[in-house]
Amino acid sequence: MVLKNLHIRNFRNYDSLDISLDKNTTIIYGDNGQGKTNLLESIYVLAFTKSHRSFIDKNLIKSGEECAVIKGTILNEISYNLEIILNKTKKQVKIDNNSVTKIGGYIEKMNIIIFYSEDLNLIKGFPSERRKYLNLELSQISQNYYNTLNDYNKLLKIRNDYLKQISFGDPIDEAYFKVLTDYIVEKSVFIYQMREKYIQRLNKICPKIFKDIASKEGFHIKYKPSIDFADYEKETIRTELLKAFNDNLEREIKNKTTLYGPHHDDFEFYLDDENLRYYGSQGQQRVAVLALKLSEIQIFRDYKKTSPIILLDDVFSELDNEKKNNLLKFIDDDMQVIITTTDLCNIDQKIIDKAKLIKIESGQITEEVR
Numbered sequence: 127m128v129l130k131n132l133h134i135r136n137f138r139n140y141d142s143l144d145i146s147l148d149k150n151t152t153i154i155y156g157d158n159g160q161g162k163t164n165l166l167e168s169i170y171v172l173a174f175t176k177s178h179r180s181f182i183d184k185n186l187i188k189s190g191e192e193c194a195v196i197k198g199t200i201l202n203e204i205s206y207n208l209e210i211i212l213n214k215t216k217k218q219v220k221i222d223n224n225s226v227t228k229i230g231g232y233i234e235k236m237n238i239i240i241f242y243s244e245d246l247n248l249i250k251g252f253p254s255e256r257r258k259y260l261n262l263e264l265s266q267i268s269q270n271y272y273n274t275l276n277d278y279n280k281l282l283k284i285r286n287d288y289l290k291q292i293s294f295g296d297p298i299d300e301a302y303f304k305v306l307t308d309y310i311v312e313k314s315v316f317i318y319q320m321r322e323k324y325i326q327r328l329n330k331i332c333p334k335i336f337k338d339i340a341s342k343e344g345f346h347i348k349y350k351p352s353i354d355f356a357d358y359e360k361e362t363i364r365t366e367l368l369k370a371f372n373d374n375l376e377r378e379i380k381n382k383t384t385l386y387g388p389h390h391d392d393f394e395f396y397l398d399d400e401n402l403r404y405y406g407s408q409g410q411q412r413v414a415v416l417a418l419k420l421s422e423i424q425i426f427r428d429y430k431k432t433s434p435i436i437l438l439d440d441v442f443s444e445l446d447n448e449k450k451n452n453l454l455k456f457i458d459d460d461m462q463v464i465i466t467t468t469d470l471c472n473i474d475q476k477i478i479d480k481a482k483l484i485k486i487e488s489g490q491i492t493e494e495v496r
Contacts, residue, residue, distance in 0.1 A: 230272035352390035433461035
């Protein structure tokens, strides 16, 4: 999978930019504040239709402009022209100039893995950040997962709104509430099973990568759903989730919200029995995140039969030489890598020699070398 070219207009600090990307390695360099991270963010938006840095689309539009445009051509087995148009009140998503209404099918077209400075929030941050990560990764490999999650979130809102009505003294329509809860459970079963299977797959790959980088054994990831299921068979999940809903209806009415389900899931990183969030050094936490994201490369290859596009946002400046070399061992010529850096000295000369170099100043290309 290769992003052949990128066009940006009125995005962040960019007026207009057109670049051709190398099928293997492109290095974007320049001083801080020139737009390197914004450029990678535009690629992320092109892939996911949303930013990893802002929840509000209008913040992505250049000040004083009405809309932003991001276009790119993806080469896989066939070619796709992807386009995102951001207005202050709406967003348009297109494939080959045709408007897209089902985002799940769009997200599958372009698979990326991004490494950036805020990655440590996957360990240090709130469960919602880890759920977001898990949902994005699973949505890239399964359109069915994206669609099911979308259905679940709509049903969850309806159920929560109904719980609020009941709490204000309205009588409960037991037949309606049962049907609504049954639909929630049906969607939940699939989400739980997909997440548990994904964590299992990570645990077959991550420990070896962690050991290769940090020379330590015992690394693993624990899936933490809101219910401690006996197993992840369909009937077990269904039975135990329904029991939790039935046993806690009064609490849910009092709290005006659904207390159980995939929207309360979490996962945590462990080294032997120690939770790295609380007991790991920053170095161990950083290696844990590297192991997690490097594992995704193999998972994408297994599921999609192609390599994802790798975005490295100034990560080399934060790693010592040993960790840099260990990271590079997992990035080969079979994948496209786009790297940003403030200083080319942070990058191995062997990579520079075979890369396309693009210098960015104030949102413009000032030098381009192949």
